[in-house]
Amino acid sequence: xxxxxxxxxxxxxxxxxxxxxxxxxxxxxxxxxxxxxxxxxxxxxxxxxxxxxxxxxxxxxxxxxxxxxxxxxxxxxxxxxxxxxxxxxxxxxxxxxxxxxxxxxxxxxxxxxxxxxxxxxxxxxxxxxxxxxxxxxxxxxxxxxxxxxxxxxxxxxxxxxxxxxxxxxxxxxxxxxxxxxxxxxxxxxxxxxxxxxxxxxxxxxxxxxxxxxx
Numbered sequence: 771x772x773x774x775x776x777x778x779x780x781x782x783x784x785x786x787x788x789x790x791x792x793x794x795x796x797x798x799x800x801x802x803x804x805x806x807x808x809x810x811x812x813x814x815x816x817x818x819x820x821x822x823x824x825x826x827x828x829x830x831x832x833x834x835x836x837x838x839x840x841x842x843x844x845x846x847x848x849x850x851x852x853x854x855x856x857x858x859x860x861x862x863x864x865x866x867x868x869x870x871x872x873x874x875x876x877x878x879x880x881x882x883x884x885x886x887x888x889x890x891x892x893x894x895x896x897x898x899x900x901x902x903x904x905x906x907x908x909x910x911x912x913x914x915x916x917x918x919x920x921x922x923x924x925x926x927x928x929x930x931x932x933x934x935x936x937x938x939x940x941x942x943x944x945x946x947x948x949x950x951x952x953x954x955x956x957x958x959x960x961x962x963x964x965x966x967x968x969x970x971x972x973x974x975x976x977x978x979x980x981x982x983x984x
């Protein structure tokens with residue numbers, strides 16, 4: 771698949787007026803997150819990796835966004851949402867219970883750990899989780915559908931789009947401080963934003979950007 775923003779690297783904005791010292795500090799800390807688990811056990815960590823790979827499959831031709839590391843960091847440092855559904859335990863316990871239940875469901879359905887199932891088998895189990903069809907006692911009363919909708923999906927996808935690699939894919943310039951944005955209308959691009967590649971009549975991509983001089 772052709773890149774939407776070919777050649778764009780948001781980190782090139784580091785020393786431009788688009789970013790200030792606080793922006794650089796925040797992004798540097800995000801990029802330095804430990805790749806080793808501090809909240810999860812080794813077994814939970816392996817299951818989380820496999821789960822992240824199915825929720826957000828990533829290209830093999832670049833370094834992956836370390837999704838499990840961001841989920842682990844959130845729980846280890848206590849950066850929690852500040853609210854939860856009454857049927858869900860606190861976030862850390864919800865994740866521990868959900869990962870253990872996913873492994874129990876995999877063993878029950880397929881006779882193997884979730885990490886050893888093929889992608890189709892993993893997706894089938896996750897589809898049943900999404901539909902609320904998993905009932906193994908390992909869930910300990912936690913609704914699997916709520917876990918999927920309010921922990922798995924948001925925690926993993928938010929982790930992905932918190933990383934500069936994802937910003938490059940969508941042409942995002944990073945935090946708006948201090949420069950901000952001037953052209954707020956639809957299909958209007960500030961000159962420091964990434965131009966998007968649009969398909970040509972020959973099926974290839976060319977870098978173009980819509981910009982108003984007004």
